[in-house]
Amino acid sequence: MESTINSFRDSFDSWGYIVLFLYCMGSGYVGILAAGVLSSLEQMSLSLSILIATLGNIFGSSMLVYAVRYEKKEFAKYLSKHRRKIALMHLWLRKYGSILIFINKYLYGIKFLVPVAIGVSRYNFKKFLLLNALSCVIWASLLGSVAFYSSKFIIGLFDKYGQYSYLAVVAVFAVVLIGIIALNRFSKPKVLENE
Secondary structure (H helix, E strand, C coil), X not given: CHHHHHHHHHHHHHHHHHHHHHHHHCCCHHHXXXXXXXXXXXXCCHXXXXXXXXXXXXXXXXXXXXXXXXXXXXXXXXXXXXXXXXXXXXXXXXXXXXXXXXXXXXXXXXXXXXHHHHHHCCCCHHHHHHHHHHXXXXXXXXXXXXXXHHHHHHHHHHHHHHHHHHHHXXXXXXXXXXXXXXXXXXXXXXXXXXX
């Protein structure tokens, strides 16, 4: 039985990093967050996870820009559905410039569209590669570290206060209730009183 567990752990160590690389090619948050949590449980290495997520994200974004730029005919039918969004990304790229490359990693709706817009535009490819690599390092380091340290903190809380687990349910219920009350109070339109 122990050999089976060790075999599973060895294959997880190998395949886990490959899955992380593939998942991060698409700028997936869940992959690096899961790797950070698993690193806090000593199932993966945090530094290796950050490196692999960074490389996967660099490769995915760069290949998307390259493919759209040099294989426009192949992508034309897919991009026609997103013309308005790509035009908006062009405007944002002109307005915000290089900052958009850094910000797009964290915005769910545009992280695919910015590389596509850069691929369609005349944006300097070498400049994109440099900025993209830097933004991928920051993205993977930030998300991996946040997941690692926050899960360490939560595990520490469970270890320390595990016998009071019923309080966690009460706390979650209280937070949800306070959130609902706050939303109801602040979402109602204010009626102007006649003087």
